[in-house]
Amino acid sequence: MHAIVIDKPGGPGVLAWQEVPDPVPGPGDVLIDVAASAVNRADVMQRQGLYDPPPGAPPYPGLECSGVVAEVGSDVEDFKPGDRVCALLAGGGYAEKVAVPWQQVMPVPDGVDLVEAAALPEVACTVWSNVFMIGRLRKGETLLVHGGASGIGTMAIQLAKAFGSRVVVTAGSAEKIARCLDLGADEGIDYHKEDFAEKVQADVILDIIGGKYLQGNVKALKTGGRLVVIGLQGGSKGELNLGALLAKRASVHGTTLRGRPVDEKGVIVRGVVENVWPLVAAGAIRPVIYARVPMSDAAEAHKIMESGDHIGKILLVG
Secondary structure, three states: OEEEEEOOOOOHHHEEEEEOOOOOOOOOEEEEEEEEEEOOHHHHHHHOOOOOOOOOOOOOOOOEEEEEEEEEOOOOOOOOOOOEEEEEOOOOOOEOEEEEEHHHEEEOOOOOOOOHHHHOHHHHHHHHHHHHHHOOOOOOOEEEEEOOOEHHHHHHHHHHHHOOOEEEEEEOOHHHHHHHHHOOOOEEEEOOOOOHHHHOOEEEEEEOOOHHHHHHHHHHEEEEEEEEEOOOOOOOOOOOOHHHHHHOOOEEEEOOOOOOOHHHHHHHHHHHHHHOHHHHHOOOOOOOEEEEEEHHHHHHHHHHHHHOOOOEEEEEEO
8 A cells, every 4th residue: 555654754845655564454453445534733743753653553644534444353343344434543544544443433424425524533532522521511601712713623613512502712813713603603812913811701721722821721711610731832831820720610631632542532432423423414513624635745735734724624635
């Protein structure tokens, strides 16, 4: 098969489409003929040498894919060759084939194109696990989403609204804010012009920025609020006012998804299939796709990601 290989850390130009050995599925694995993958910020970090794959994961980037089941291991009962699926991966999505534990595989939701389905696993699992499982967002509460126009942001808006919550987003342009409002957000804040901490009080905050926003996030929490940090685009260190946190009886959670054990990922995946897929099938939630790029030209897709101009997901089509 062919896959995107990173021989050395560097810019998008180090991504090379090369022939590599086919993956060999284990007893509990599903082998997928990949139709598409999608670009995530973690892929860019891996290319830069800042985020190595977990032990045992394929060395190629790609945290999600869609495709058709080619083969299943002897211990797999829930899937069979020919099934249309999408999957949450620890790596290896930028390839023609990938072997993945069956617990991380999901059927393609009804009404979703096979290629478009590649835009769903990472964002759906990230939002479900962080906003609902950890953040415990409830109907009528307010969710603040930083980076509302990102792939994660566009999913968080739709899913939170589907469950009856108020959604406020931050974004970096009027165009991005307008798109977020179209998706159902109740309010948008241009972080270049306004201080979100002065404008919103939230029950749950989903944060991809990290240290730079820590003080503002605590200020923006309501009493009993939950801050969930899932990214460090604004640095890994910030000053935490424990007095303010205690006074609000609030909490701060830091989480990642990629390195979790398979069983933990399986719990998240089952929650997504049970709670999110029916909303996708009903048309209440749709993948937001900015561009489709041939997988062999992954370098161009990474350039789009790093430009920051995109809204939603960037797909790599096999």
